[in-house]
Amino acid sequence: MISVMVFLPAAGAVFLLFVSGKRTGFIKGFSLGISSGVFLLAVWLFVNFNPYYPLPQFVERARWIGFGLNYHVGTDGISLVLVALTALLSPLALASSFRYIKEREKEFYIMLLLLETGMLGVFVAQNLFLFYIFWEAMLIPMYFIIGIWGGERKLYATVKFVLYTMAGSLLMLVGIFYLWKLSPDHSLYFYRLYSLEIPHQAQILLFLAFALAFAIKVPLFPFHTWLPDAHTEAPTAGSVLLAGILLKMGGYGFLRLAMPLFPEAFRLFLPYLLVLSIVSIIYGAAMAFVQEDAKRLIAYSSVSHLGVVMLGIFALSFRAYMGGIYQMLNHGLSTGALFLLIGMVYERTHTRDMKNLGGLARPLPVLAAFLMVTVLSSVGLPGLNGFVGEFLVFLGTFETNRVAAALAALGIILAAVYLLWMYQRVMQGRAREKFLSLPDMSLREILIMVPLVVLFFWMGLYPGFFMKKFERSARFMMEITQQKYKIISLVNQGGER
Amino acid sequence: MSSFSLFILAALLIAGGIAGFFLRKDLLTMLLSSEVALSGANLLLLVFASQASPTEAQAAVLAILTVAAAEVAVALAALAVVIREKGKATEDIVSEMKG
């Protein structure tokens, strides 16, 4: 089932290769259909997932290349919610492009579908080899999406994005080789690797290699500078998926790989990581505040928000850990929504420079309302999703490190500063004459936003529904990280030969 | 001749070939110099062979000389084309591609 879900978009993309590029209507409908199908499958997984079992479920395995390089997918609770997020955001991003993308449409939808396969694959991969394959393969569609359909400095941005990301992941690859060598039966299965005894010195180097790859992806300060460029230049769908999903892979990588695989090294670097997270929170917020380009602002806000996620994951407190994971989902939804909305503004005004915007709430009241809700979700207003994550992260961090929590919580002030400032500059004030006759949101656009807004409330008011799904898995992962016990006995149940 | 003096001769041939290659600008001379060095190498082979089983090495030298001749022939043909086009064949003539 998982395999079907993962490869369905890729199959769709291959099919689209043979469809005439002129039949754009069919192409759009078809790709949206595929993507929605994936969403339904993800819902099926979500519903049928057994929350009381912490190890991967729906496991599918196949001998592939051998030497431990096998096909192995499955999903535990943490992967599950991230898969669900991916499966939700993909069709929305896709639908948001129907009018935004005006040229080479076929290629665009092919790339989006390929990207979806890559993203899903990263989250369901259960061995390092497969993980790395999806991790890398995903770069190429993104490279095209930014490079072909991006803004003015698209070439610069897309090259920077790919090179920067690869800079980290290639060193991680070297680390994978090392693990492959170390693993007694060449298995790269995650849960087998967790039980490896890795020499201390090697742990440090390996952790650095993995952490660099993930820190770039997150991105943690000071590895963040690719993000504003990539976010700003990417087309809406690209920004949405970049912010919504791709950045999550960094956090996911940390909690799934870097931390549990090299717990001693992680413990060693923990203070630095905490500092980096906090600096990311505050620095990202400060930088966001002075941006003129709305998308750049949101990009820096991602730096800040992901800092919260990472703080939660690093804090080594279960509540913060849960909050961190939850915050990943929140950030995916709310920043995704922000990009969608700014994209809609851009489609109408053809500018993202906030100096030239303003007063749009008069011609676009519905858009303004959606933007307001999204901004509020992003600043962490209680009752909406963002609060739950931030609250848990800060609360949990406070238990283990009060200073860190206090500093990080400054982020809630700063987030309000830059986001409301953005809202004001886009929506409030007096609108320019030429903007007064802009059309408000179309039904399609509203339908794109509604699921997100519903989720803002749902996740904000009844987080238990979602948290229950990954609570056991999260506890399990965290205990592995804390080396509460060796997991050899468990491995044999879900192990890979 | 003693094998030692043959060694010296071979070394001289090789050194001469190398010197010729690097000191002359004319491609034809450079090519010939490299052939001189090659014959030096051949000689060396024969000298070594004289200590063990000469026939194998002698056969080898014959073969080497043959293919070397073929090689030179093709190289000369290429040079001839260049000379026909440019009027001469010095080393700097064929330096259009670089970087």
Place this chain on the structure above:
Amino acid sequence: MGILPLGILVFFALMAVLLDLWAGRWWAKTASYAGIGAALVGELLLWGRRGNYMAGLLSQDAVGIVAGVLILLFAFLALLITDGYDLKVNIKEGEIYILMTLSAAGALVMVTTRHLLVAFLGMEILSVANYALAGLKRDTLSKEAAVKYAVLGTVASVFFVLGMAFYYGTGGGFLLDTRVAASPSPMALASGLLLFSSLMFKASLFPFHFWTPDVYQGSPAPITAFFSVVTKTAGFVFLLRLSDFVIHPEVKWFILAASVLSMLYGNLVALKQQDIKRLMAYSSISHAGYMAMGLLLEKQGAWVLLFYLAAYGFMNLGAFAVISSLLEKNSLLNYRGLAKDYSPLAVFLAFFMVSLAGFPPTAGFLAKFFLFAEVGRAGFWPLVVIAAITTLVSVYYYLRVVLVMYMTEGRPTASYLPSGILTMFISAFFVLELGIFPSTLLVFLKYFVG
């Protein structure tokens, strides 16, 4: 039996010469196809056999057979690229096919022997044919390429003969064997160094790579493709044999240095290239650098190296099939906007570039994966790190080609050559096949070679 493919190939090559004289180039071409095809079949018939023939002058083993199959397959694909291209750029001589066949025969000799003299003969057959091939295009660059290739090739030959002489001086024979390996004498060292240098020339390794960019740029595109895959395969397979009977452990450092420098040099200089064939030349140097790492790996090296050669061959051939379709308008400027006007070509070239850069799920990724992993496993971790970092550099220029095609505007001209397209499909198939189901090749490699 063992010399069957070689015999077929030589026979058909000679037939082609005669046919070209008497019946015209079409017959020569057909004979070449037939020769390579038949030799390929012959080679496949040998699958799994091993033995010595002709008093040990030729010896067949798994590495040789795999390499032979690859060489013949590559040569066949190179012929396909040439077919159609030649007339478009006004190359009317049937020799182009004959020479390629002959060159392939030389390469085949190189991979089926452990005898230095025979290897030298094979190498010279290959080289002589190559010099001629390089000069076939009717412009000055092509002539310059031929001259540079020939003159430098002669120097490399001198190295080989000299090395051979020293080898003979150390061990008293031409056959590669362990007797010499143990010898600690300076002469053994010198012989090893010289033999390696000479073959590194064929394999385009730093600092013997200098011919590569100029010859690649000047030669006709399909011929460049041929050089980059057939010559390289032959060179590396013989290097592999040399390092199997490694003359002296010290030579390893030489290989290591050459490998690192090739990776660095090839990748860095490729960054500024504006001519796609030159770019591919530097790419070829850098890939040679990666492959050279495989030479450090004792027995384990063979299978990863052969896998790498296979992957590299297919993706390079595919890329050159596209490059050939642009009919020698090789400046990257002519690739601007290719994706709009010649979408299929752009798709293929982009695909091969992605594979060359080493992205999954292509053969380029797995080739690098296996190679780097094995090198790491052997303990050369710093080397792997350098390889990884230079790979990052390479991503820039490979993707730059994609960028030029997809993300800039222009009016390129190209032509769809049917057999070229066929080559693209075949290469793409193998690149994907080796990238997704590498077991097909790996099982064999591991079983027979590794």
Place this chain on the structure above:
Amino acid sequence: MSLLLSGVLFPPALGALILILLGRLLSKRSVSWLSPAAVGISFLTSLLSFFLIKGKASLYLFPWLSVGGLQVDFSLLWDPLSSIMALTVSGVSFLIHIYSVGYMGEDPGYRRYFAYLNLFTFSMLLLVLAPNLPMMFVGWEGVGLCSYLLIGFWFEKETAANAGKKAFIVNRVGDFGFLLGIFLLFTLLGNLNFDYINYHANSLAPSAATAAALLLFLGATGKSAQIPLYIWLPDAMEGPTPVSALIHAATMVTAGVYMVSRLFPLYARSGLALNVVAWVGIITAAFAATIALVQNDIKRVLAYSTISQIGYMFAGVGVGAVSAGMFHLFTHAFFKSLLFLAAGSVIHALGTQDMREMGGLRKKMPITFWVFTIAALAISGIPGFAGFFSKDQILAQAYIRSKAIWAIGVVTAGLTAFYMFRLIFMTFFGEPRGWKNAHESPPVMTGPMLVLAFFSVVSGWFFSSFHGWLKPLGYIHLEELPESKEALLMGASVGLALLAIGLAWWIYLKRGKGFHTGFIHKLLLNKYYVDEIYNAAFVIPYREGSRLISRYFDIGIIDGTVEGSGRLTLQGGRLMSFFQSGFLKDYALWMAAGVVLALFVMLGRAL
């Protein structure tokens, strides 16, 4: 029985939801009915609950946050404290909804306005009925949001948008403290229910209790506009006047007082925290009152007056008299919202907020004038009116604890009377200045005002039953003061108030003009330059610092390093291509050099 509580809380939420989702489909008329009705139901249910529910009740709805030991439920708590608050909130809110029907009648954003207003009522009730800190924080932030939305209601005005934003951000600063307080309490106690915290407050170390209490109090200073975070409230007057009446006078801004009262045992555990509360309150009261003396904008006078009065409430709670503080909250809700509504009535009629352009309105707007006067008398602490009783209780209790607080309080009472009557005299007496035709407001506006006027008088008469009602909470008590002493204190403050009224009369009616010169006047008019100081200390350094960092550090150094390494690589490639000179001889030379070098190195190593 406790199900009634959902009837208290949810009707306004439902109203807001309907208005937001279907607002466009509804006619203006149905909005005018729907929105006040929703709050009306809520009020009626509160009333019903007030009489039906004896003591405590709680309604469990669903678990909200439940993660590894943290258990926060979405449930509602009805006890003496929350019942009083709920009644006040829903009652005042209901009246103001009705008033708004008239006041906002012409505004194109009519539906949006009522949606926000309903949402506010819901959030405020949530805050009030919350049984634990996180739930209270939900309401706390919810009212902050509505405040933001309503201040910036006329978003096309740059000042309104700025004021809304300022309110939200300043409140966030407070929330920062509030959240840290929550975290600290959770770390200390492992439970965030008020009952639990209050019950276990005494087990806390005093220093821990102080820290937690003060952090929470930082939140309160934000929400309730106390020093140092009061600066947003005057600007908040950019919002529609009924909003100022409801949110920025009667209900939301008193949430801080409510919170402190709720967690009184925690504050009591730490004497220091309680003292801080009292002193911050009384200093704010005096400080704001001085600024109110000279303001010319009618709503700003009232805004500073609100800050000042909330200061009293904090002072009251701070000296330990929770019931007195809460009682002042209760009475203040009526007369202050009445003041705002009456001022709104004037503004509605004249279209200006500047008192220098008013004058002589007494004849044209008699109802407005009279209700305003009643409210002014109430706030000035004139015996018989509501404010007198509540303020008197606070001052009396303060006198017991600290004479200094009492003294400041009395002086502030005088100042209050002065600026209130300055306002009245400038607005309703004298000659018209600049306006042509004014008219009394329609009944839909005067009606609620009259109701409030009634309560502004009578609500003060029931302190002892109020006190008695709160008693069951367990931490409510008042110090007894000798009868004679009490009368003396009362006399002092009343006397001072009357004197101040007289002074105002003399200056603004008799003499006809105020004092407009001098350093102090300028200082007060500019509100002690606090905004400017905050700007210079926080806003500008943050903004300009960020700009500098963005330009020179982020783009310059960090991104510069990234790009530099890229450029360095490219440059390296260019440099290395020097080897490829194009000359055959060079090529051969490098080849030979390579071999020779390698030979030497290896011979050197091998031999």
